[in-house]
Amino acid sequence: MRLEQVLFSQGFGTRHECRGLVALGHVEINGITHTDPDEDVPVEGLIFSVDGVKWPYFDKVVIALNKPAGFECSQKPIHHPSVMTLLPAPLRVRGLQPVGRLDEDTTGLLILTDDGALQHRLIHPKRHVPKTYRVTAKHLMTQAMLSTLTQGVMIEGEKTAVKAQAVEMVTDRVFNMTLTQGKYHQVKRMVAAVGNRVESLHRCQFGFYALPDDLASGQWRFISKEDILG
Numbered sequence: 094m095r096l097e098q099v100l101f102s103q104g105f106g107t108r109h110e111c112r113g114l115v116a117l118g119h120v121e122i123n124g125i126t127h128t129d130p131d132e133d134v135p136v137e138g139l140i141f142s143v144d145g146v147k148w149p150y151f152d153k154v155v156i157a158l159n160k161p162a163g164f165e166c167s168q169k170p171i172h173h174p175s176v177m178t179l180l181p182a183p184l185r186v187r188g189l190q191p192v193g194r195l196d197e198d199t200t201g202l203l204i205l206t207d208d209g210a211l212q213h214r215l216i217h218p219k220r221h222v223p224k225t226y227r228v229t230a231k232h233l234m235t236q237a238m239l240s241t242l243t244q245g246v247m248i249e250g251e252k253t254a255v256k257a258q259a260v261e262m263v264t265d266r267v268f269n270m271t272l273t274q275g276k277y278h279q280v281k282r283m284v285a286a287v288g289n290r291v292e293s294l295h296r297c298q299f300g301f302y303a304l305p306d307d308l309a310s311g312q313w314r315f316i317s318k319e320d321i322l323g
Contacts (some may be wrong), residue, residue: 096120097142103148104183108228109156119144148183149315156180156319158313159304160203160296166194167315173197179311180205192216192299193275201227201296202304204321211318215300221273222321223258225298226280231268238287239268244311246286251276253316255283269297 094102095232097203100111100120110175112130114120121142122134123132139150160166164176177185192204192215217220237321239262261269272279281291296302300321308314 094134094136096127096132097136099134099136099139099150100143101318102152104148104186105143107187112259114143121145121207123142131316151315153211154184154189154206155208155211155316155318155321156184156205156313157304157308157316158203158205158304159199159308159310160195160200160311162198162200165197166203176203176205181287195296196278196294199294199296201294202299203296204299204302215236216275218274222300223271223273223298224300225269225271225294226270226297227263227297228280228284228291229246229293230268230284233265233290234268234289235260238289241287242270242283246283248276248279248282248286255279255291266292271298293307308319 096115097108097111100114101108104109105114116128117126119125125158126226136150140147141150142148153255158176160176163173164179165171165173165175168175168177174260176191178187180189187207189205189207190212192206192212203253204215214220223304239260242257242260244272245256247254253273258273263269270280276282284291301323302316302321
């Protein structure tokens with residue numbers, strides 16, 4: 094692939110801007126400056142640098158973000174900043190989309206990708222991809238409440254009961270809850286249905302991918318679709 098096209102495909106601006114980055118000596122491969130925008134370079138395993146920052150080449154990119162509270166999962170936020178502002182410009186330009194959404198006050202693992210097929214696979218209701226949340230309830234959670242969550246509860250707007258795939262008690266007010274569905278405000282509505290209230294909500298796993306302990310709030314990293322799908 095031509096070096097200009099490599100930069101363009103990875104979100105470094107218009108074709109004209111990418112030609113300029115190369116021609117003006119801003120791009121390195123293996124520590125060597127490349128100044129020919131039309132140079133043909135192999136993209137498999139390619140890692141290039143722009144102004145000293147290393148970038149791996151991805152035909153389709155997948156990002157894991159540790160979402161802080163106070164951000165909206167939208168390209169056009171209304172009341173709070175978009176999670177996209179937490180990403181560098183080249184990733185924003187690529188048109189990444191959140192895979193499902195987390196509420197403004199919900200924290201934790203958010204997957205973003207420009208791979209439409211992967212996004213469809215992860216959110217399609219027939220795929221049943223599990224997502225695990227750390228739930229902090231306002232009041233004590235009883236065993237009866239937890240059992241009801243796994244047996245199924247009726248929530249407004251649904252014709253059939255919704256249920257958790259699994260629940261695991263951590264303390265008397267904190268528990269992990271795994272869902273394979275993706276209803277609007279599902280966790281909060283299910284907890285309300287058993288007579289309690291969600292005080293805070295944190296997604297800690299999506300599919301096979303668990304939020305790493307060393308990924309701080311507001312930070313992101315490249316992952317692969319295999320990390321999520323197993």
